[in-house]
Amino acid sequence: MKQLLLLPLLSCLVLGAWAQQENTNTNKFRQLYTELPTPNVYRNAAGAPGHEYWQQKADYVIDIELDDEQQRIYGEETVTYTNNSPDPLEYIWVQLDQNMRAKDSDTYKIQQSEMDDRMSSGQLKRLTPTFDGGFKLDYVRDASNKPLPHIVNKTMMRIDPPAPIQPGEQFVFKVKWWYNINDRMEIGGRSGYEYFEEDDNYLYTIAQFFPRMAVYNDVEGWQNKQFLGRGEFTLPFGDYKVNITVPADHLVASTGTLQNANDVLPRDKRKKLEEARAERETPVIIYSEEEARENEKTKSDKKKTWTFAAENVRDFAFASSRKFIWDAMGVEQSDGSVVMAMSMYPKEGNPLWERYSTKAVAHTLKWYSHYTFDYPYPVAWSIHAKSIGMEYPMICFNFGRPESDGTYSERVKYGMIGVIIHEVGHNYFPMIVNSDERQWTWMDEGLNSFLQYLAEQQWERDYPSRRGPAYKIVDYMKGDKSKISPIMTNSESIYQFGNNAYGKPATALNILRETIMGRELFDYAFKVYANRWMFKHPSPADFFRTMEDASAVDLDWFWRGWFFTTDHVDIALDDVKYYRMDTKDPLVESKISKEQRSESPQYISSLRNARDIEQTQDEIDPALRDFYTDYDPLDFDILDKEAYDRYLNSLTAEEQEMLKAGQNFYQMSFRNAGGLVMPIIVQLQFKDGTTEDHYIPAEIWKMNDEVVKKVFITDKEIAQVVLDPYLETADVDTGNNYYPPRTQLNRFEMFKRQGTSRWGGGENPMQRARRAKEKEEGTN
Template sequence: MKRLLLFSFLCVLALSAAAQEENVNKNKFRQMYNELPTPNVYRNAAGAPGHEYWQQRADYNISLELDDEQQRIYGTEEITYFNNSPDNLEYLWVQLDQNMRAKDSDTYKTSPSSMDDRMSSGQLKSLTPTFDGGFKLDYVRDANGKDLSHTVVKTMMRINLPEPLKAGASYTFSIKWWYNINDRMEIGGRSGYEYFEEDDNYLYTIAQFFPRMAVYNDVEGWQNKQFLGRGEFTLPFGNYEVSITVPEDHLVAATGTLQNPNEVLTRAQRKKLEEAKAERDNPVIIVSEEEARENEKEKAAKTKTWKFAAENVRDFAFASSRKFIWDAMGVEQSDGSVVMAMSMYPKEGNPLWEKYSTKAVAHTLKWYSHYTFDYPYPVAWSINAKAIGMEYPMICFNFGRPEEDGTYTERVKYGMIGVIIHEVGHNYFPMIVNSDERQWTWMDEGLNSFLQYLAEQQWERDYPSRRGPAHKIVDYMKGDKSKITPIMTNSESIYQFGNNAYGKPATALNILRETIMGRELFDYAFKTYSNRWMFKHPSPADFFRTMEDASAIDLDWFWRGWFFTTDHVDIALDGVKWYRIDTQEPLAESELSKKMREEEPQYISSIRNAAEIEKTQDEIDPALRDFYTDYDPLSVSILDREEYEKYLSSLSDEERAMLEAGKNYYELSFRNIGGLVMPIIVQFQFEDGSIEDHYIPAEIWRMNDKEVSKVFITEKEVQQIVVDPYLETADTDTGNNYYPPRTQLNRFELYKRRSWGGGENPMQRDRRAKAKEEGTD
């Protein structure tokens, strides 16, 4: 019997322990020890590089030829790979990103397709890939010119080393290759060409154009995840020497510094570049629109070679065309160095590009550097390319063009400025703070979108930013959870890519800055992270840990909720109770009770009886009336006043002061409907028109993340209470944020069927109106 009792007792203990453990595991404020990797000598617990941190390096010497007749790239490259790791490497992995355009690419195979009752020729063509854009490898050789064993695995190539590459050693090999350049307007892509039929010319924006070393690090080993088109590029730093042979009448913009300006630029162009370097307010035109128009009329038969060098970059890209207009200006950094902000664009980009592009580049460098570090490279290019926004070290390709008459919509204007800020901003994340884009899109896109928002607001008051403010992510977060993934999801597996990788993390950082940490603490911690990981490879844990380490703010609950779950914010003001201290002063309390009684709703029978009962029995027979018939329990007698005096004399001075203060006590009940714990921001609006804001940290939910109550003490009577009055928390349902409840106005349109044409933009309409007024229409 004793054994049975002991066994039962142990079972109860085990069940109790399991229940406690389950509650702990569900606690939204538990520390993230299980989610984050264990700190080590390479990455320490503070989120900084450890004392034995290392990273690989790859140097490139590349020679290219751009074939403007067949739209091809031919190239040879020599790669020197430095093994700075403590490991001996049996093989090397090289990225062959253009292979995503090979006819047998997994990108095509894994793209869903379907049939319909009616199919266009374009839809039918899309069912079978017709363009062959993969790399054509002529050879892979070692430093002695001998064939080197290699294995192509879709978008990756394994270099089979003759012997392991020892720690601290380097290895040199070369590759010769070519590929067909894709028409971006037909089949899309980050890199490719745009064809201008009216003048029979091409504008090339070329990237991912050469076999590139994959990253080997202490977190992933080889980052050799296949490229399917969405997860971008993870690359080691190195030095580049690149020669680009193009038609003689082309202008070329590229990563790095031009090494042979005397050979490829005219004396006038070189002089204007020097003038531009000293200019701080307005760009200097190096090649004008008039010159570009003249240049695109005839095609040169000869070629010339542009030579560029770049130090400590993770990639290389370039643009080439005879259509380019070119302008530039200098941007002075805090250390006194000058960066050249420059733009190239076809005439189709004007007047927008001449007015805004280079100034937007300079603005981006100024404000991103303010929040992170001085821009360390010598140049920042913005290249106009239709229907694309894409970034590389020192150069980016950006959309935005006006109508043929030079007018444009607000959407086009702000979209163009925004994309330039965003793509130039990518120089900081991930080109310098070199996160793993193939795995974690949010680490570059989310952080960059956040800084883009800050820079946009510095550009113009109330700039119409797409991402950043908390209320702009609400529709996404309250959407169908089966089509939403956590931010911490591999880049190729994300639902709603823009909202997940750009919008939500940008919003999260903005909430941290404005609401949870405050601007001063956040800015210091963010700058600490940026400087710690300049020219290094940070992981998500490094970011999370640094933000906490540099601020002394425990943010584990925030990272877990915003980055590891799909919970949303919906904090409801469930109820309000209003209290005052019972003064026990007979006359005042009697008057208050009478007022409250008068304000009570009447029962329906009493209302009807007052009208329908002509006389009650005691009104018919007064003999039925006695003391209680006319007794008023709220009347005040001399005995009540005497008892009140005795009560007052029994109070201490402190208690009497509290009694006389006559303060209002409001007990507010909150319910967490969305599951995402957040600070509770409450605004009291008083009858005299004044307001009072209260900020309650998220930790109020730590013992009960479903329901909490909080008492507030006010001098004045409250007219209205509002939760999240400044739209700080991304609350998905503001309808339950008011006391008394507020009915929100919804509007509908009286529908009348009409046919919709292209319509005018506001600039065109304004021109037409002015012409009509002047009688010139």
């Protein structure tokens, strides 16, 4: 560190950058007025629903049959659509999401393809679609069974009522359809079936299986963006009654509550469900693995209809198989209500699923409710489905399959627990806080990934969360900007979907909570947002405004930087200048000056002269030596002491106290190398081994977002200065975070392919431990 002298009156300190000229066109602290929509009677400036807020409603009565021989769904539905808007509707739009799998789908057309010199038959087959997907519509009729004019535009269908649907009116229509269920393991998909060749059985996880009303609201009008496969679903709330006909030996899990348990479940199973409702610690087995193994050996040629009802949900999904094991337990909420946490899974999911799934469901309900609101639905299902994680109201499909010998890697275990927390958590966002997934993926995936991180940390100390901590987003943030999108980008146009829509917003919220706002302010504001918009349709502006309105923290700079740009965080500590008060005390100052002189580097000629010149002339002829030969201007005498006393007497009492304090002054220069303004977090590490943390708000950059300076006054001398010591800000280059600069350790290794990995691949640690034990026992 460089030491300079500081004048007693400190007149050289510049405590503010008032001379900097603000560029109003690029200032990073300008308000978000131009980016956000104007508040109105539907959505107010505080981020809450306005006094004239409205939303539509769509109620369904659906009859479904699952054809286990041909893997088809047959369905009929009656939809009652209520127009709560102030607008007459000349037409309505219905989503036909299965049409994404039609052979002429735009999803296939827009996929890029290329040829290699060597290609497998599977790769060649994927060049053109062969699966006959998509809805096959038998009819579209009105309440009187008269045909309704309609037109199918890819994944959307427009229905033209005989007359405009007036505000407050209801419109009833009927649709009959069927479609081929996709093999998820072959062609992918959020829903579909998995075939188990060993026992010749199917496990169905079924969603997007019926024509669904699109959303009409005050923000978009009709949200009728085509479904291309990535941007998920935007749906109105409504009430459902669904009759699901399946083979008689199947078990069915579904959105809603079972209405005809007496018809489809034996008395002993109904009794076990009642026992499970009262259980709080260990899930009760409703159908055991032994029963499931026995059940999958034969196939019934009879059918059974399961009836479910659900109120105020935005969607509906179900799962069906004769392979299912079923367990359940009750989760008591703060209002005294009990939610049934339940799981269904095949034997292939054990022992993992029986041990963890339902407990993970219960854990999720506990902690998500803690940060938002009590879970308002009666049930929460977790369904085992290999290679998928997908959410629907009250039910979700989750991966996590152990090896056939029952062992599993850490990656499988924590991946399974994490995906269950994530997908069950989606009940809150977007199934209840009903954001527009087709448009803004981050509003459900990002917020949910953030809460997933909080819930995971409550599950186990140092849980290996994939997303949330600031340092885990660094590699993405510092990447090639031509392949990075702002968070505020439409779902279909996002580069690096997982990082952009899940990781970055989750990290941003964690930084808000830990560093910008603090946990208390953040948690309160976040809960206000969740409660304001539960069972409603929020927009990004509603979230941004609510978080500010409920906390009194101006966050426009934060939303702009993190959500509207691709800037990254890189704050560099460029320079530290060390000042101490010039005491004028000859005893003190002489000693300091002599120490500095002794520590100063010596000129090369002087060093060589001391070695090469045997005698100087004054050493040969002592007569040449006089008073100045040995004079040291840094020595002091009685006259210096008298001058110092006169100086002290000339100072005020306050100035004398400042001299006695002997404080150290450090002027630090910070450079915003990454472009994204953030608080400056400085740790001062003193020579005596103690530390001191300083949090400087991001507003220090408001007059100059490139370089700022700050003076720190300490009683002790500093040995090291560290920026972002707790990895809070996602700083992409910690190499420039130290003064004096610290050597960065990088490692290289001899590469040799290994047969095992902690996180998967080869023999997992459980298998290795088992083999070692067997070898030891064999030796003994």
